[in-house]
Amino acid sequence: MSLKDFTKRILPIKDKLYRFSLRIVGNVAEAEDVVQEVLIKIWSKHQEMAQYQNVEAWCMKLTKNLSIDKLRSKHNRVGMLPESYELTSKASTPEELLQAKDTVAQIRTLIAELPEKQQMIIQLRDIEEMSYQEIAVALEISMDQVKTNLFRARKKIRAQLINTESYGL
Amino acid sequence: MDYNQDQIKVLLEKYWEGETSLAEEQALKTFFAQPELPAIWQEEQAYFQFLQQEKSISLTKEVEANVLAKIKPQRRSLTRRSLVINLLKAAAITLVFWSGMTYLQQANSIENKILAWEDKYEPESPEEAYRQTKAALYLLSSTLNKGTNKAVKSVQRVQESTKVLK
Numbered sequence: 001m002s003l004k005d006f007t008k009r010i011l012p013i014k015d016k017l018y019r020f021s022l023r024i025v026g027n028v029a030e031a032e033d034v035v036q037e038v039l040i041k042i043w044s045k046h047q048e049m050a051q052y053q054n055v056e057a058w059c060m061k062l063t064k065n066l067s068i069d070k071l072r073s074k075h076n077r078v079g080m081l082p083e084s085y086e087l088t089s090k091a092s093t094p095e096e097l098l099q100a101k102d103t104v105a106q107i108r109t110l111i112a113e114l115p116e117k118q119q120m121i122i123q124l125r126d127i128e129e130m131s132y133q134e135i136a137v138a139l140e141i142s143m144d145q146v147k148t149n150l151f152r153a154r155k156k157i158r159a160q161l162i163n164t165e166s167y168g169l
Numbered sequence: 170m171d172y173n174q175d176q177i178k179v180l181l182e183k184y185w186e187g188e189t190s191l192a193e194e195q196a197l198k199t200f201f202a203q204p205e206l207p208a209i210w211q212e213e214q215a216y217f218q219f220l221q222q223e224k225s226i227s228l229t230k231e232v233e234a235n236v237l238a239k240i241k242p243q244r245r246s247l248t249r250r251s252l253v254i255n256l257l258k259a260a261a262i263t264l265v266f267w268s269g270m271t272y273l274q275q276a277n278s279i280e281n282k283i284l285a286w287e288d289k290y291e292p293e294s295p296e297e298a299y300r301q302t303k304a305a306l307y308l309l310s311s312t313l314n315k316g317t318n319k320a321v322k323s324v325q326r327v328q329e330s331t332k333v334l335k
Contacts, residue, residue, distance in 0.1 A: 003240065011233060018228040032232050039236040107219040127223045129191055151187035158185045161212040 001046035010042055013056055016128050017063045023123045024067035024116075030074065034066050041066075057130070060138035064120065110160050117141075118153035125150055172196055174207075181213060254331065261327040268323055272316030279309055 001009070017038055021031040042049075042059060052058045111119055120139060124130045125146075136143045172180060177200050183189045184197060201210065201217035292298040 006240070011236075014233060015227040018232075019223065019226050022226065032228065035228060036232050036236055039232075040239055043236075043240050103215050104219055104222060107216060126194070126220050129194070131191065147187055154185050154187055157216070161216055 001049040006043055006046060009055065010039065010059065013059060014039065016056075017059060019127065020060060020120070020123055021063050021067040023119055024064065025071050025074075026112075030070055031067070034063060034070055037066055038062050054134055054137055057134040057137035060124065060130075060134075061140060064138060110157060114153050114156060118149050118156075121146060121149045122153050122157075172200060257327060257331055261324065264323040264327065265320060268316065268320035271319070272313070275312055275316060276309075279312060 014035055018031055018035045021034040021038075022028065025031050025034065038059065041062060049055060111122055114122065117139070121135060124135045124138060125132075130138070132143045132146045135146045139146070177197070180189065180193055180197055184194065189197070198217050198221055201214045202221060206214055292301060
């Protein structure tokens with residue numbers, strides 16, 4: 001893989017890698033470090049890249065492994081996104097913006113309370129829109145495990161969403 | 170494909186059961202992105218809008234710039250290294266060619282000397298002819314060895330230089 005291919009094929013997925021790492025390490029600076037490390041590692045193996053059928057899933061696998069290493073070395077909590085983290089919101093008034101931020105924070109907490117594997121599967125399927133096959137490669141588990149964990153994660157999310165009194169959505 | 174509210178209800182059930190395809194999940198996201206939906210969809214709408222909004226999270230430009238800055242020098246040094254290796258290869262080929270040419274020139278000059286000597290000299294007996302032939306062959310052999318040794322030494326020198334660079 002040339003530098004041109006790297007710029008064309010790998011750099012465009014950097015945001016996906018970052019969001020995935022952020023879901024695991026829960027810290028902006030550490031997720032940025034992970035992505036930087038992942039991208040440099042990918043480049044160091046650019047001559048072997050042709051043998052990988054699904055480059056994106058392989059990159060996600062690297063991101064997962066490095067994020068988990070970082071998380072274990074720092075003893076961080078899984079999935080806790082920092083409050084300072086900003087999203088682009090469609091809310092037009094300050095009240096709507098406040099409400100939107102509140103809702104986002106509540107749903108984030110809800111996902112952060114899921115087991116680690118289920119959080120990663122929700123991130124890869126419902127946010128990054130990856131196929132079961134790609135998720136299986138990225139997480140190094142079987143497709144059946146992907147489906148089972150996705151079902152369990154969604155079941156818990158649904159139960160929490162219905163409980164509107166607790167979350168006030 | 171546009172879905173009506175009844176179809177969305179069915180699709181939602183499939184979604185919570187973990188049985189929807191990516192296309193169906195996209196249809197749900199599109200449906201819940203609408204600004205004004207009945208209150209019964211409030212929780213689902215909040216959730217699907219959250220999923221869409223999470224996709225807007227992006228990495229700072231600095232990280233990409235840092236990565237490219239670390240990658241590009243490596244690439245330049247690799248190019249410089251391969252240039253040096255190619256130059257050494259060319260030098261090795263030239264040396265081998267030069268050694269071969271030197272050997273051929275020496276062999277030709279010995280042949281010419283023998284021919285010149287044949288014109289002037291006539292051995293007087295078979296024993297003398299044998300002695301002279303033996304001496305001539307010995308001279309040819311020693312000259313040939315000198316040329317071969319030179320070529321071997323040149324190739325060894327090039328191999329050593331390549332090893333140092335690696």
